[in-house]
Amino acid sequence: MREFFRKWWDGEFIPHKNEPNSAVFFVGGTDKRHWTANRARWAVSFYLREWKWVIGSVAAVVGRSS
Known part of the structure; x- marks a missing residue:
């Protein structure tokens, strides 16, 4: 399961065509990720920032609804 999650999170490395x-000679490439992995990366980086x-905000909403 961990390997599946890592592959989904990191995506597939696609080297430059030479x-x-x-x-x-071009060195490097791009990472092709699934769109859900991009959204998850955005959510995690937003939370960390x-x-x-x-x-x-969550505490205020939960406190208000109780």
Whole structure:
């Protein structure tokens, strides 16, 4: 299960395409992630940046509805 989650979270690395007989060589590539992994990364980074406001807002909503 851990390996499945890691593969989903990291995505697939796609290296740059290089011509075999070219004098120019590109190093690197891009990560192709599933759209749900992109949304999860956004939510986690938002929470880590704004945890003070998220916890306060949730506490206010829960306290108000009780």
